[in-house]
Amino acid sequence: MSPPRVVVFGSVKGAPGSTASALALTAAWPRREGGVGPLLVEADGSGGSVAAWCDASPWDAASGLVGLAAGSRHGGPAGSGAVEPAAYGSVVGCGLRVVRAPAAGPQAAAALEVLAASRFAVLRASTAEVVVVDAGRLEGSHVDALLAAADVLVLVARGGVDAMGHVAGRFEGLRARVPVMDLLVVGPSPFGPSEVEAAFGVGRAHAWPWDPAGIRELVSRGGRGRRRPLLRAARSLAEDLLWRADTGRLIPARPMTDPAIPPAEMPPAPRAFGAALRDAGDAS
Template structure:
């Protein structure tokens, strides 16, 4: 069965989707299949617009299959709902609006076997839950094998994590602090009563984020040295239970060579995505 890793935040937009894509790119080889990023944000997804993909193929189809007992029809149900972006990253996109997305998330949360598959299913599912505010996203987080909480490094953002202390007790989450942070891992662990190895400080790297959305070009050598990618490699290895080093071949090289020039000019997500990335915002 597939491993399920759930990612979400309690407030704001600290970069959950970007982190999910970075982890997918950095995931250790093996396991028989490349990870699949599943947008399961009840407020709606971003990737369909960002990459100009049809959303009818993604979470909508997965929810419909789950409702009809999709896993009974074969382990490939989730694979059939995934589309390739930025080289070879596999994503299951959610509808943009919450009116359509929330019922899909509810359906999948009620039947998590649609994500995990059967005994022959291999690989990992990286669940982008967005903001952990509603029952469906919390239910999905509870059935996950690993939970990654994402927050910015300011005191007020970390205070929201502390206020949801039940999440720090009932599951053993990893806390990823994205972007600039003046606190050390030890300081954060002590304040939140967590173990130091649960805290991960990840730099915000606008250039690497732009590569992940197909909006920039970078050489394989520089991609392998990108701060966001190297940090994601370490975290992905820990989540997958593997000790790995950043490589320059395979998907790393594909992503590095996938630049904005490869995108069609009519790509609908491009006008909205590029300015935010260039400003250094976290999608």
Template sequence: MRRLVVLGSVTGAPGVTTTALALAAAWPPDRDGGVRPVVVEADGSGGDLLIRFGLPPSPSLLDVAAAAGQPYPGSLLGAASELPFGVRAVVAVPGRGPCGDAVRLLTTEGGRRVLRGEESDRGTVLLDVGRLGEDVEPLLAEADQVVLVARGGAEPLTHMSLYGLGGQSWAERGVLAVVGPCPYAPHEVARTLGIGQVGFLPWDARTVAAMSGSRRTVLRTSGFRTPPLMAAARALARGLIGHGGVPAGDHGAEDNEAPGAERSCTVPLEVSGERGGLS
């Protein structure tokens, strides 16, 4: 069966979709039997990728959800579109109404079966649920891992603290991805929020622009001059695959981290090459 990784936030718009796309682009190609991951837009408030890339309205999340209650619902991958930078995605249409209904169908047993696939299916589903709420609780319970995305400032991290992450049933499967500048050390964030894995994803305007345009491109994910976001996303992906985080100081030379990157032996996952840096 496929691995299910749910990505979401507790407030604001910190970049959940961008994080999901970066993870998919940076996913190690030798994992999951060579099966590429698929991003699924499952935000009840509506999707963005269909408009961003000028895709047709079908196939989309609505097709997947409509088939979820059928005895033979078909393949999730049959509804996937190929994005210009080599990532597969099941996109959602804009609009709260139809997307909210589709997400509710995904939370049913039939919907979860479509996401997971058959016993023989391999790969990873990166499920972008947007802002967390009661409507996606069944998906959080089903997930192998939950990636919470937050900005690195005092205000968003305070909102995260008030959310009560440590008390959630899935907290042990949770990873916090901090986007952009952060004045706090990873062990401080982990201890305060009650989460064992913290990763940092740097601002990287050039890579985000490459993931937003219609021009076909290849995103470098290893080797010399790897973009900062891709290096960090690759390390985060490796941590998710390992189910235990990336030990401090064990990111591999191919991730091309910046010299002097901060480490923390108290936090299993510390993926920042340029924590707090702008590019």
């Protein structure tokens, strides 16, 4: 099985860290000698934030997400017929190549609507080692088309009961739209990855550090300081995705089990997790 080409990061509520996680995976993804390298694409309908994070040059409408949308509609730069997303990216201050979205939400949303008309086909045509997409909150009319272009959706959520309850409410609808879905559980959580996997039937649940110092190092040095928990977790995620693809284990997520009825072979902890999800859903 070939490696994933398009990996989308998104969330269902709040700001759990999808931008930082997408940046970290882009920094950690293995580089091919002579290759284009990984590419990060901002596809958040509320506007981009990487420029502010990474001390980038002023936004240029001819490049970035708006330029990519125009190129996809008119056949590439100067009508060349070739639309390579990396050509619309710029190397930002942290050393990563990013197709930047405008900070203004309406401009970003309009560009995403243009790309959605072709179901984001330009992303799958990229020669980058991987296209990592920061989708922010998964809302807006472009989301269905974006998820249809994804090989993997990485859903980012805080580890608390309320946050897991919100994920439970959206899980089935999202799972039906993507081939593979992983879950990043950010920060402290009373639930372990195996409990989350058992309750949700998700392809993989990853315990993900909340690491502000790692984020600062990432945006200032592009992940060259590899000892921070965030960068270590991102390398592990990249290696896991590539290993699962190479061994045929990058398989679709299973249907979600009834959170109140955990699998019989699991220890009692998943039952507590299921009950907590049920209670969170009843309270919402």
